[in-house]
Amino acid sequence: MTAQDRGLAALGLDGVPALQPLTYPGLPVTVPSLLTDAELLPLLAQRGGLGAWTVDGAGHRPHRSLDEVLTGLGRAPVAGRLPVLAVGSNASPGQLSHKLARLGVPGGVPMVPVRLRGIGIGCSAHIGRAGYVAAAPYSSAEARAALVVSWLDEAQLAAVDATELPNYRRVRLPGDAYGMSLPSGERLGEAYVYVSARGLLADPVTGAPRPGGGDQAVLLDALLDASPRLRELLGPDAATWVRRAAADPELRARGTLLFAEEGWVLPWTELPVPPGRARLFYSLLAGTVSSPLSS
Incomplete structure (x- = not known):
């Protein structure tokens, strides 16, 4: 060879x-x-x-x-x-x-x-x-x-x-x-x-993290479909999104802000979390238990 x-x-x-x-x-x-x-x-x-x-x-x-x-x-x-x-x-x-x-x-x-x-x-x-x-x-x-x-x-x-x-x-x-x-x-x-x-x-249906690492075009099209404001900013499709976003830092920043304004962001920024406690975090997200970090 x-x-x-x-x-x-x-x-x-x-x-x-x-x-x-x-x-x-x-x-x-x-x-x-x-x-x-x-x-x-x-x-x-x-x-x-x-x-x-x-x-x-x-x-x-x-x-x-x-x-x-x-x-x-x-x-x-x-x-x-x-x-x-x-x-x-x-x-x-x-x-x-x-x-x-x-x-x-x-x-x-x-x-x-x-x-x-x-x-x-x-x-x-x-x-x-x-x-x-x-x-x-x-x-x-x-x-x-x-x-x-x-x-x-x-x-x-x-x-x-x-x-x-x-x-x-x-x-x-x-x-x-x-x-x-x-x-x-x-x-x-x-x-x-x-x-x-x-x-x-977040996944809009389950509230759990939206799966990542898959088809990027499918992901971006789904986000555009879920938000008229995002579609106006970066749409109408995934190809337009990446072309516009890559060329303009301000558009990227505005789009990132829209994620939060649409209520899609889980503030999970820490690792490692003991794997056995993952269910606790889902409960915190759903508001069914109080956070041990809030006291």
């Missing part, structure tokens, strides 16, 4: 939602992989920690460990990196590569689907710079999923942080509380995740 075969374009993973907003959240990594500047190389899971996993790809000797390949590329080994969980487009190698390249930060990022519990995916209650409504996590006792974790070095972490602030905050998730499990069967001790600082959009 040639190096070109491992390129993002050849793999169909070169899409960048920041440049094509209606493709948000983009196509995620589905198997353990190492994202270099130009390739997506398979990682072969084994016991002994992520750094000991082997890299399978053109230009690399068989059975070379991930740490060996990273250091050979002049990048930090796994021990010098922070695991960051993606609930939206950071799981897409095309998007992540774009975020790093635009700030001149070298690639070399392990990206691994990790099984966990307790994290649901909603919609952040704001309109992002690219014009789309991005995903955001929340606590959900029933949720079970495989979400991509990327191990970022110091420069990569700073670059990704810069794309998330001020609308998101990075918080720590303890691995035991969320049952994080690597494909090797080993437990992941911790990960970090970006939590919306703007709250979450």
Whole structure:
């Protein structure tokens, strides 16, 4: 297999939602992989920690460990990196590569689907710079999923942080509380995740968080249909929404304010919440119990 075969374009993973907003959240990594500047190389899971996993790809000797390949590329080994969980487009190698390249930060990022519990995916209650409504996590006792974790070095972490602030905050998730499990069967001790600082959009029927991470055009069209004021501002359709919003910060701010004025915003801006307490938060939302934080 040639190096070109491992390129993002050849793999169909070169899409960048920041440049094509209606493709948000983009196509995620589905198997353990190492994202270099130009390739997506398979990682072969084994016991002994992520750094000991082997890299399978053109230009690399068989059975070379991930740490060996990273250091050979002049990048930090796994021990010098922070695991960051993606609930939206950071799981897409095309998007992540774009975020790093635009700030001149070298690639070399392990990206691994990790099984966990307790994290649901909603919609952040704001309109992002690219014009789309991005995903955001929340606590959900029933949720079970495989979400991509990327191990970022110091420069990569700073670059990704810069794309998330001020609308998101990075918080720590303890691995035991969320049952994080690597494909090797080993437990992941911790990960970090970006939590919306703007709250979450509510489902108008149930009052629970509106599901996020799906078809962006469907989401935006549904929001336009639900609000004549939003339709007047950004409509009549999803394509018009992202074109107008991406071009005008004032329109994004006005649209974000309309979310609150329509009564769609859940002020859920904290994680982690113990997963067993998720039902309590639904009760608080419905007004059936008093908040322990209000005393």
